[in-house]
Amino acid sequence: MTRGLGGHSPANVTHHLKGIHFPAKKQDLIRQAKKNGAEQDIMQVLDGMEEREFDSIAEVMKAVGEVERGMDR
Known part of the structure; x- marks a missing residue:
């Protein structure tokens, strides 16, 4: 499984965005997460x-x- 975000899987990111409707602005994503x-x-x-x-x-x-x-640099 691909891991990133300090050991979190991409599935974890999508889990925290559950319920978001697209198109969505960056601030909408942050608010939903x-x-x-x-x-x-x-x-x-x-x-x-x-x-x-x-x-x-x-x-x-x-x-x-x-x-x-960018964070890995």
């Missing part, structure tokens, strides 16, 4: 994404991967 009890490390990754509108969970996960790669 907080509502669903996301841990601080997930919140930091979401906060690190660029300010834009996402059309799908696939776009969100791509952005999460980009943030994670």
Whole structure:
């Protein structure tokens, strides 16, 4: 299983975004994750994404991967 976010799987990210409706802005994602009890490390990754509108969970996960790669540097 692919792991990131300090050992959290991508499925954990999608779990914390349960109930989100697309298209969704970055702040909508952050609000939903907080509502669903996301841990601080997930919140930091979401906060690190660029300010834009996402059309799908696939776009969100791509952005999460980009943030994670930036954190590894």
